[in-house]
Amino acid sequence: MSHPILQIEIVDGSKLGNCYYSQTYKITSLSPLNKEDIENLRNSGFLGYGQEFGVKNDLIHYDNNNTAYEPILESLTTSDGTEQEYHVYYTYNRVDSSD
Secondary structure, eight states: OOOOSEEEEEEEEEEEETTEEEEEEEEEESSOOBHHHHHHHHHTTTTOOOSEEEEOSOEEEOTTSOEEEOOEEEEEEOTTSOEEEEEEEEEEEEEETTO
16 A cells, blocks of 8 residues: 655644634655745645644755755555655644634
């Protein structure tokens, strides 16, 4: 059985106050994602539509002015015994539902 190339899950959600909610998304990818990749997922609506958005992973600045988020690396063993490494990113989305 193969694993997906990209998976997005809501892993946490809470009510922060009257009409104010927060969700945490876990992005699991076979390939590393750069800042633009995550922004494109957000702009496409896959990571919520709240007024406040951020990435919990540390931001890395490269010499060529590129930026990327430091992934958390996770390994999964497939059904055939092969170990596959995944890049994991956490984002948050906060929304005021009274808007």
